[in-house]
Amino acid sequence: MDCYTANWNPLGDSAFYRKYELYSMDWDLKEELRDCLVAAAPYGGPIALLRNPGRKEKPASARPVLEIYSASGVPLASLLWKSGPMVSLGWSAEEELLCVQEDGVVLVYGLHGDFRRHFSMGNEVLQNRVLDARIFHTEFGSGVAILTGAHRFTLSANVGDLKLRRMPEVPGLQSAPSCWTTMCQDRVAHILLAVGPDLYLLDHAACSAVTPPGLAPGVSSFLQMAVSFTYRHLALFTDTGYIWMGTASLKEKLCEFNCNIRAPPKQMVWCSRPRSKERAVVVAWERRLMVVGDAPEGIQFVLDEDSYLVPELDGVRIFSRSTHEFLHEVPVASEEIFKIASMAPGALLLEAQKEYEAASFGKCFLDRFPPDSFVRMCQDLRVLNAIRDYHIGIPLTYSQYKQLTIQVLLDRLVLRRLYPLAIQICEYLRLPEVQGVSRILAHWACYKVQQKDVSDEDVARAINQKLGDTPGVSYSDIAARAYGCGRTELAIKLLEYEPRSGEQVPLLLKMKRSKLALSKAIESGDTDLVFTVLLHLKNELNRGDFFMTLRNQPMALSLYRQFCKHQELETLKDLYNQDDNHQELGSFHVRASYAAEERIEGRVAALQTAADAFYKAKNEFAAKATEDQMRLLRLQRRLEDELGGRFLDLSVHDTVTTLILSGQNKRAEQLARDFRIPDKRLWWLKLTALADLEDWEELEKFSKSKKSPIGYLPFVEICMKQHNKYEAKKYASRVGPEQKVKALLLVGDVAQAADVAIEHRNEAEMSLVLSHCTGATDGATADKIQRARAQVQKK
């Protein structure tokens, strides 16, 4: 039992703090930490050291070295610092290293020392140089705050979306503040600074003096200040060796402590755990570490070596040349189990387990206890153990892990290129492929395309072999990365594996492989994509080349024609010309003769061009028809001039009809001859027109002009249509024998129709007549027919 509580140190009556070793560091540092600029990322993140950060000009051999290690001291990168003098280092939330130079330029490096980008903190900073800088984290991302040589502050709350804010001036500030820090309240970043005995809070609008409530008297200067991990609490260390602890809003004091050490501490950080009532601050001097809180006595540790404190969500990491330790408040659960003489259920269970050597004893007695949380906890512990391994070096606590989430943890493993471990974890936790394995494979592929020493073929093949058709993998994303690295050929190869043309095509266009993009778009069948590529090509190529490209892609060509038909008529003509497509050219001019031309001469001219084209297209029918139309138009024009009225755009038939209707029989017949209207059809036209006019006299004259080529049944029909039975009967007698019955029925002469039908001995005709016989009036006729029909049928 002793072993569990041996390193527990009580602070006051209610809490214990313990410090234990995470790793023994064999990172083989040549220098003392105090000679380096140090930055360690929270959540067990990497450590960056800049050796020899001296600002004086030095020979090239003494250039500073930037080194990056894992939390366990495994070297990740080392590079010679060739840029300007550096003032401050810090890690962003995405574990990118931000290096703030004296000239206000911030260089961004990846975990492996790969340069990512850089940005400047503005002209004012450049002119006045950087005196001090801090990297801080907010819910929006990571920010940078700069104190310039002119004692002014400039900050950006999110380096991902750089917006520089120059903070207001502090009145009467002649020298650098003795200490300062960034705070974050109500989603806005502030700066708290100490000048002599005064504290000022800077927000983007104003500078206001603030006073911590209940601050002991006699303070002439603040030596150190610390804001808690969650920006909720603030601690101040004064030149009287007094520590004030309160809320960051400076509205409430939590406690105070007098440590009687007046030497300025090297570091002061908060050490508290979420949802715990205990508040404590860890203060580090050269050789001494002290945990102080709401208790008369603090906990003291001796530091054998130069050490560095890293605040965490639920404690403090402390590393030195040889060790890496974690200091935190003992969690309530541990306390209940392991505290001496504890009678809590957990403690009893542990005791029982020891007695009976039964693993997870007791669980079996709880039959209604859902096993999920037990299983989940075992899984989480296994993951935590795996990543805490020395080789991986991410010493997360359970609360940190939960806060970070598994997704972010996987991202961090990917950042460290620990792909196999990440995939194992995904598989172990059975994460959905899209969130888990696929995503990691895609990251792996993106890393793979950056390996410049491997040939395009090999990279593409390796990636496809591993990724195959894994759901959720976007080959186009990987290809975009390859293109970003300047490997266009590789990108094209990778795009071959992309099943979604919608993703393929835009990237190909971006890479200026428009023709390939065109064939991909056509393959997809997605006409919208084809159009997109076409319009792109149209801008990119000169007209001739563009047309040539189209010529080899008939589908694209026909789509483009449709586009031109609606948007660019002239281009359409050019396209047809290029292809010697005379048929379509003809149609084009026909259309133009209606749409574009108003004057008759223009229309005829357009039709002439059309006719020529139709001849070239060997479409005799269309050519002849067009020539006829030209003739007709001219003629109609003349008719309009001479007779008035409207003739233009009537068909030949309608022209003839109109002429007859207006009494111009001679002209009508002339026109019919000119346009070779067959006699039969002319008769129909005339018949219809005269009946419409109800000019029965003229109709009769016409019927007698010669033998009707269409017979006389139409005359009967048309008269009946005009409800003129009298006229109809005149013609019924002249109808030939085959249609006689029908004609007689039309004029309502059932009896005679019956006689004719019987005379013809035609069964069908008899049935027809029979169907026209109505009840009483035609009773006799009906009988007659039935008898006759019966006779016919007998034979």
Added chain:
Amino acid sequence: MAAHLSYGRVNLNVLREAVRRELREFLDKCAGSKAIVWDEYLTGPFGLIAQYSLLKEHEVEKMFTLKGSRLPAADVKNIIFVVRPRLELMDIISENVLSEDRRGPARDFHILFVPRRSLLCEQRLKDLGVLGSFIHREEYSLDLIPFDGDLLSMESEGAFKECYLESDQTSLYHAAKGLMTLQALYGTIPQIFGKGECARVRNGRRVPPDPMFCFQQVANMMIRMKREFTGSQNSIFPVFDNLLLLDRNVDLLTPLATQLTYEGLIDEIYGIQNSYVKLPPEKFAPKKQGDGGKDLPTEAKKLQLNSAEELYAEIRDKNFNAVGSVLSKKAKVISAAFEERHNAKTVGEIKQFVSQLPHMQAARGSLANHTSIAELIKDVTTSEDFFDKLTVEQEFMSGIDTDKTYGYEHILTLYNLEKAGLLKPQTGGRNTYPTVRKTLRLWMDDVNEQNPTDISYVYSGYAPLSVRLAQLLSRPGWRSIEEVLRILPGPHFEERQPLPTGLQKKRQPGENRVTLIFFLGGVTFAEIAALRFLSQLEDGGTEYVIATTKLINGASWIESLMEKPF
């Protein structure tokens, strides 16, 4: 709401619910009150998916038709444009947005493309400087719209014209997408058959047959869907056994014939739009004593026609000559039912009678409507004109010369028809029609219109070629008609989509197959009636679900091919 969609062998309400969900999700993305600006063409199809009440539940307060210049005033937070992806519509939208900006309070603009988002259109909006004004730009993949328990249509007007005249396969792409949606909901269709050019118009030119095209299209998208969705396999038990893709140009003849079924005639004469028909109001005037003839309704009577109406479901597919007897029988049954009230003696009997009243009254209303419609149709079918038209049709089909003339303005249309294969210049060549007609038994002399025994009843003699092909595919199979298939335009093909063993179907003896038959380029009501007839045959062995790019008839179809130069 749409119970009739779930009566069939395949529950198409599942599809309707899926598209409704998608619509609701989009509307909820635009928080707050909304006005919808409609591309007019879309209002009909949308009406089949979501009534105004659904939109209202999601805070749609105003609806406008998309037109130029300013939007009408509306005190709403969001303005949503629901449009087809067409460039000319983008121009109008930008006009709307630009004139809106100059006035009063800022609105949130959104755009919903139906059925597909278009880069081309977005580029146009960008060029016009309004792309940034839209907060949500999304697509609503309304490809196949459920019309009835066994009928889906894309209502894509220009599909046939685009495919055959303009070599624009956009609607085929949408058809393929629609099929993918169906497969996502109803499982992978294990076997695909196809016949026709459209299945493979690939490079815009009639290239040597590549029957794989359509299948490749489908297959590629299957892979795509598999990858894009989390589940790696479509694990839905397949509802459809077969998919038959039929090109309209395999059978250009059928739509030209006058449909002689009840529904077909309603469509021929009055035109059915998105399952609604507008009829002359006179026949529907309320027959009340006293105020008779005083104020006749002037607005057209609008009726919805689908199988939700019991009587209509019974008579829609009958030959019109068989409709009259059904109606009079129904009339007798209904008046007998109403007479029952005299026999109701006990309170219990009266109560039972009263409980049936609403149903009886609905039936009586329905009967009155259809009696009126039948009268209207009868007036037309007994006219000389109609008879003449039928005669010409029959002469045309039997190859007798008819003489036609057209004005010059139709020369472009004639060329279009020629390109589409509807007209052929008189050249040598053997007329293959007699062979096709004989082998496929397209002309049946002994038609029983009252109790049909063959699909030819729908045209009183002519058996639609397209449906005959489907019938022969199901039994005895296309191998028996290889020769005719070669004569008909376009390749025919057969493909299998492998299924995981767990999803393979073991058919019970006597259980019918379900075939999804997709008409690329349109289908007529008479063809649908013929397919329903086949589905109902006791020993038919196959039930059909019908999908198409557009419900057509001869007139609307030719209309879509016409070019009007002025």
